[in-house]
Amino acid sequence: MSKLRRRAVLAAMASGLAGGTFLTTTGSPAPRPRGGRAVPGDVPVPAPAPEPAPAPTPAVTEAKRRGLPGHGWKLTDPGIRASSDKRLDITGYASSTSVNLGERLEFHVSMAARGRYQIDIFRMGHYGAEEAGWLGASPVLDGVRQTVPSPRAGSGSITCEWPSVWALTVPRDWMSGNYLGVLTTEDGWRSYVPFVVRDDERRAELCVVAPTTTYQAYNLWPKDMRKGKSLYYGYALKATTEGATPTRQLDYTVRAVEVSFDRPYANAGRPSNIDLDWTFGAWAEESGYDVVYATSQDLHEGRIDPSRYAALVFAGHDEYWSREMRQRATDAVAAGTSLVFLSANNVYWHVRLPEVGDGRTGRLLTCYKGRSDEGGELGERTGLWRSAPGPEDPEQRLLGVQFNGILARPVPLVVQGADHWFWAGTEVQEGDRIEGVVGAEADGVSPDVAHSHGTQTLLAASPYTTTSGVERTQHTSLIEAPSGAIIFAAGSLIWSRFLGAEGDDRIRRATGNLLDRVLARRRAPLT
Secondary structure: OOHHHHHHHHHHHHHOOEOOEOOOOOOOOOEEOOOOOOOOOOOOOOOOOOOOOOOOOOOEEHHHHHOEEOOOOOOOOOOOEEOOOOOOOEEEEEOOOEEEOOOEEEEEEEEOOOEEEEEEEEEEOOOHHHOEEEEEEOOOEEEOOOOOOOOOOOOOOOOOOOOOOEEEEOOOOOOOEEEEEEEEEOOOEEEEEEEEEEOOOOOOOEEEEEOHHHHHHOOOOOOOOOOOOOOOOEEEEEOOOOOOOOEEEEEHHHOOOEEEOOOOOOOOOOOOOHHHHHHHHHHHHHOOOOEEEEEHHHHHHOOOOHHHOOEEEEOOOOOEEEHHHHHHHHHHHHOOOEEEEOOOOOOOEEEEOOOOOOOOOOOEEEOOOOOOOOOOOOOOOOEEOOOOOOOOOOOHHHHOOEEEEEEOOOEEEEEOOOOOHHHOOOOOOOOOEEEEEEOOEEEEOOOOOOOOOOEEEEEEEEEEEEOOOOEEEEEEEEEEOOOOOEEEEOOEOOHHHHHOOOOOHHHHHHHHHHHHHHHHHOOOOOO
16 A cells, blocks of 8 residues: 555545545544634633523534644655646646635646645644644545646736646635645655635634735746746747857746636745745734634635724735725725735735636736736726826825835844834834844835825834845834724835744734734624
8 A cells, every 4th residue: 555545544534534525633622612812732721601501512623623733744844856847746726716614625736747646735824843734635646747738829828727636625613724735746746735714704803815916926837948927927038148049038028917826836836925924824823813814816806804803914925906905905994994014015016807718706817017908998907006007096095105125135124113002012222223124125105195094103214225226215104094993014025024933022022012902993803
């Protein structure tokens, strides 16, 4: 019996998994109440009896809801090799960026050659050194090579039409979170299929929105020096020196203007900067915040009801926004729900998410940037939010700051407003420098653009030099709106990394102060 088959049998015995019906191991029978600040790793405690006390509801164990801490997901595991787009060892995508409890998610997978593989399901979060909780596995599956389509003429989009190989029906007692389908072949090749599990019916303190539109905008799959395209680059034949034989190189002029979610993420399937979202999720759960998760498409489609949460949190690089996304965020502030942006270069490109040919939504992302956008009606043409041919509605009106440069190298965050409640307990003084916090990309206040909300406080003013040698200043901004909402913009793309184990206690404390103030202003009742 192969190792994969043995694992499948054991998983089926422990988890009740058969075909597309997916059940997880139950672990310890100790009950845990739904909602509240249930911190992973705590000793589970019984839920208090309701008053008056009807027949008790069956308890949901923490282990069953969260998954059992376990290894077997990392690309650095012994005997594991990361899949490459040049070989397409094993690669796949999911039928949706998110799935609600009780809903079905399909996996579409291709292998370089016939062979066997398995899909393990992990939840990313606060699981100590393991960083993820294992929920179970598919049966052992037979892999075949699927066709890699050519870019579509005109748009450059690459849309796969691979058959579904396995379907996951998400149990209703799982926890919302960032999840991974981990594809591993019998001979050790591995790649990822990321997705989010929602819990649309439950109120929570915070709703964390994964920037899936930005993930896809940067996705160059297949990164094979031939077909791959993103909203940034394609491959073109170019000669490096006069008379040299042309070779295929990345070229901005042959980029796509539409990209499809019906394709894998490049190489081993890990989207650009997804670690920002994973790090925040682990820190928030460790800190005891009650969190649910969603994606850009959920905000766009209206599946997020901001009134259920004290804040919408955008922990990662969230650059590509549709008009629907921005309007719903603006409406949320007016109704008293806070917005917390823990990165930079947010709400930068205006995009559309049109229907695809079979009527599905959220599977195609359109952004022409500087090119002619004849398909876009007036006001819906894609481009920079702040200028034509986009809507000419600068992102600073929503955020209080806006993108102002790519850093040549990380620089210290220079503290401003040290007596503000945001910095309480950090022991920082005015002008203190927190090393390395401002990195990759930065935001700052543009003096000729007003924001649309209440009183603004700048909590950092950090000089830096752009990659082109221009001197700029980064700002961390906090706006207190008349509705009671807070709009926070960290102004550094890598802020969330400083919440992790190798981060900085001052950033962790300040971010906690922010979220605690948000909750104190408008704490959502829990069910």
